[in-house]
Amino acid sequence: MSAALLFTILNVLGTFVFGLSGAMVAIRRRFDLFGILVLAVATGVAGGIVRDLLLGAAPPEALRSTWPLAVASLAGLCAFLFTKQIERLNRPVMLLDAIGLGVFAVAGCRKALIYGIEPPGAVLLGVISAIGGGVLRDIMAAEVPRVLHEDVYALAAFAGAVAYAVCLWFAVPETTAAAGAVLLAVGLRLASVRFGWTLPRPPGPD
Amino acid sequence: MSAALLFTILNVLGTFVFGLSGAMVAIRRRFDLFGILVLAVATGVAGGIVRDLLLGAAPPEALRSTWPLAVASLAGLCAFLFTKQIERLNRPVMLLDAIGLGVFAVAGCRKALIYGIEPPGAVLLGVISAIGGGVLRDIMAAEVPRVLHEDVYALAAFAGAVAYAVCLWFAVPETTAAAGAVLLAVGLRLASVRFGWTLPRPPGPD
């Protein structure tokens, strides 16, 4: 399988899963069907839209092609129709969310490097692509973005983007670098959930 | 009256009314005069700014011409000076807000089609133009955006944008298509308020 095809498949999967996560937040808040679709689409495509805007690649891909919109809407519809089943699938959704996180971080970093951004900025852009959708989802639900207080979430995206940029720096072939970086980000995220890894916090008031 | 002149008049009216709605939220929260003006301007021009950014039409019209800024500021000032009178005008404001919603949805969709966006993306852009200002207003007031839980609000914008795109597809003259689509969106919004229409919701916890 070529790298481009792999990235396309993973991108569609990531958009769908992020759409699902937006819809589930909307359902928990008892929004109506249209509110669910709006939050699914916002969560599924916001990261990519912000990435393209920051790269000066407007109009963003999410408006030029039809698939991101269609995939995210479909995710919202599925969440509405199969709410109970998806709630029972808590673990698989977490797994797919981790995959989306890793894919978007590496794909965002890759696109930024192609557009001639220096590695530190490209890593930042990868992280923004990966967490942008979730941040908008939580802001629209008037919650503190989970990425800010959930340990090893943004950090996993950061690690994936850094790994990809470093691999390319050392002339690792692109497909290998991408696959390894995605696996690193996904693995780090899953391991942190499984083993309850936390990052240092400032000393508390007590 | 030409279509361009009609759109200009409606655009000014929509900016003014959205500015009013932002200012009224700020007043309810007891912000000071400058906070009221900031929220009026943000609500009045944010939808158009996001639309222009997404189209790659930066700098956006709200920065290149002076009128959007002036009209939204004037709305904020009016709301500050005539708070009591406007509060009594609850119904007219709702009517004007519905007009703004319809106008911005159709105008946004139209501009996107002119910029060569495919119809599904153009409809999305119309909806973003129409609801963007209100979403920013509510996020800045740390509230869940009303559009997410108020039935038939984003849906009315969506219907207007779709109707416009479909009419053009079937070669309906532009002025007729625009007028019909705006009327559809406004009528749908007003009827939903009048008759208490709701959309399906996910089954509740009770």
Next chain:
Amino acid sequence: MSAALLFTILNVLGTFVFGLSGAMVAIRRRFDLFGILVLAVATGVAGGIVRDLLLGAAPPEALRSTWPLAVASLAGLCAFLFTKQIERLNRPVMLLDAIGLGVFAVAGCRKALIYGIEPPGAVLLGVISAIGGGVLRDIMAAEVPRVLHEDVYALAAFAGAVAYAVCLWFAVPETTAAAGAVLLAVGLRLASVRFGWTLPRPPGPD
């Protein structure tokens, strides 16, 4: 010292101080180390990123050069390591924050004028540059942006940007205009805190 060098130094200082303020909010909320860094970077560079996007100058400077990212991250790290000391420095931080506010307002207005924006739009852009980081910081922390209810904050940025644009209009030399406008904004902000200046508010419910 040339005007360009002065602006560069002040820009670095402003980014650092805004980064500090974002980190302190994250620490108060007990985010982990990475959440602190994310909020420091978001607060330090968001104003400039939004400014560059609105000017059509994508990719924004914060992605093309490395220093804004590095400086804001460093501020986050300092805040994490020296929390207690910074908390004791309450007054100096407020002073530096006022300097950042003034610098970003004038620098944003200046860049907009260079890009050919008319004075009213350039002033708006200066205000957005100056308050953008703080607004994003508060939105991400699920708080009402302080700029909306803190008297004479956005107004100080507004005064600085207007003063700069008016000075240039009357052919005042650029360095003099910039220095005077920054001093005006900083002085207005500090005086308002020192003397408890407030703006008129709408009549309350009682």
